[in-house]
Amino acid sequence: MEAPLAPARRAEQPEREAQRPQGPELSTDAVDRPRHAQGRPLGLVSAGRPRAVVVVTGSELVRGDRRDANGPYLAAELGRLGLEPSRIVIVGDAETELEAAVRDGLEADLCVLTGGLGPTHDDRTVEVLARVTGRRLVVDEALEREIERVSRAVAERLRRPYGDFAGGVRKQASLPEGATALGLAGTAPAVLLQVDGRVAVALPGPPGELRRLWSKVVESGPVGQLLERVGAPERRVLRFFGPSESAVARALDEAGGEGEGLAVTVCARDLEIHVDFVVEPGGEARAEALESALRDRFPAELFADDERPVEELVLQACRSRGWKLGAAESSTGGLVAARLTSVPGSSDVFVGGVVAYANEAKEAALGVPRELLATHGAVSAEAAEAMAVGARERLGVDVAVAVTGIAGPGGGTADKPVGLVFLHGQSPETAAAREVHLPGDRDDVRARATALALHLLRRLLIQPGTNARARAG
Template sequence: MTRPRAAVVVTGSELVRGERSDLNGPFYAQEALRLGLQPARIAIVGDDPVELETVLREAFDADVCLVSGGLGPTHDDRTIELVAKVAGVGLRLDEGLEAEIEAISRRFAERMRRPYADFVAGVRKQATLPEGGISLGIAGTAPGVVLDAGSCVVVVLPGPPGELQRLWPRALETEPMRRVLGRTTEPERRILRMFGVSESAVAKALADAGGDGDGVEVTICARDFEIHVDLVVEPGMGARADELERDFLGPLEEYVFGRDGRSVQEVVLERCRAEGLTLGTAESCTGGLVAGRLTSVPGSSEVFRGGVVAYEDAVKHDLLGVPEELLRAHGAVSAEVAEAMAAGARERLGVDVAVSVTGIAGPGGGTPEKPVGLVFIHAAGPMGERPVRIEIPGEREWVRARSAATALHLVRRLLES
């Protein structure tokens, strides 16, 4: 059975200019896949009405068109009028929606000490919907709307990701969306995460196993210095997926660190939590990136005690207890200093497990003996120690980000030993 197709249209000139990254397109696509729709395309378009109309007409060829942005009160917020134009319907003022937006706008006008008259035109604009459109209410002041355009169901939600995601469940409850989703069967997704192997090696392993197809779609993506492999399994094709996964992963099993979509920082924190271990960091060239990734996980405080960003040699000595003679003899960027930093973090932070990072991120500071991109990482805990020396080609931020990822995976491997 062919799955209904979903096209995503993300609007905003700031996205086209590269001033802001798109978060709504990936959210829409992931939700579409989860619900059994087939994500067909994601289009990012600016606020130019000709460009937006063209993209919308193409997207209306899908069974579902998911749109974000362009619902505000200003002159360049044109999404609703253009959706109505492409659908061939008129516009109407939703009085209930107008009253809801007016109440919020009046409170804002009072706080800003501005006359409400300044907001009237914008309120009416935001409360104007395509004929036949179903209002989803508001999350902010911009409304969401679902429109049955015949061969296509159109969902239009606000651009701010938080507002869009709050209104999305309401869109799924509408009759037009329930009707489309009634034609779908949610596929099974198998999520594999690997580290330490190249994308080409993973692709070769898949090809050697016979490749995907026959109800199993495999995507391979290098992301965050890992290889992410997703299997989308159509109903009834579980045995085929089992066989492909077994043959495909045979030569790659040692690189697999996750099968449930969790990030490496989540894996590390859960492993520490399960074993009753506390964790700390000592960072130089990464400047707190490792600690940042760990603390991005809710509940990390149960495991993570803290970190030290020791950039200067004096800080390495004063806060981490790295001996001055060690710094003089080997230099700050060395295996010896990385080991001492990890030991110092364990002692000074009072943690069971610590990881340290010291290196030359560039663009300057390198020498023939210690070039830019040279990084030493050391993980230590009651189960032992794991050092690693890597040379990372590329720009400064690339070196820093890859070093942080490698440090987290080094801790993971230490905890697994």
């Protein structure tokens, strides 16, 4: 069960909820990882669905300098469309590794390649695709003209000579014979090639460019023919805050678990537990039974049955009441504000945030009394409350949340160890405070404190369970 919020009192006698490591938000059970409800491999239910392989190229990804965002995005999109994403392969820019990955990927019905479409010597994806499929490279003259036009515009905008870009134009316009360019994002094209009844697609590596071109891939004739072979499965999701991943998985098992036509995945994400249902024809009754069992077992912890993030729910709750929202952050350093402003249209609700890290900033920007900080410390329930009060006053908002804590690795003491976080939320109607002890490294503590702050706001603004729509039947 979600622990009830502790009503906030005046600073001299705060009531706060102290929790030791337990429950999903405080344990390693909350580490982001997918887990199948009955231990089978992740994937769609039907083995007859067209298979897809994603090949991500980039030596910076293999070295760990950057994190891959394209593989997970494409896998989710492919599954949503009804294809079976069988694996994601990450390889460096070396030709031998890339060639082996492309050959392997072309065994699937659809092979999606990302990265390596730029103008430099180590952008080799198109050349390797041509070699593996036995095609020669030919210049697409219309594509060359379009890339030149874009390159000249970029050169003018950056006030650089076009000659700096000219060398890569012909390279990027060279495609395997028979391939089609589906459009440009920057100067990199999306490339589609049919190979012996299978489809290969090459997309730019920058996530923003890839996502802009993905719709053109889905709308293309060859991919459309793959999608016509089988309809997309029904997908459902239940999202909980409070129970552990293990408790949810156990509840699913006790309710009978999966059956023919149904796959269920339990995943911990940002202290939330997401239960994803992939329902094929014939699996509807089993899905309804499992969904009902979870709704009955965790009614107060269920906060959504769609993909809207908690920050969007918080903003909508404020919007429906005509309330403005603000944040006061210390240890999270603006992460709460970042998540709120990541939602399009948030500016009509979210006024702003104050990152007050040092005591002097807490005093100057939020009006936290120096005497309070000297007596109770910056990491205390009293400081969190004063920060929230200050945010409401200084930002002129109706609702405010404050976060202060010790993210580590240093700074902890026996009385106030690393991972100790205090949160405080206030609205025109009520206030709530929370004290938690979070596990993990600095990044973990900050990310989890951010999620807790958003859920504190959600529970302050919305009655538990009211955000999830009741499903008929």
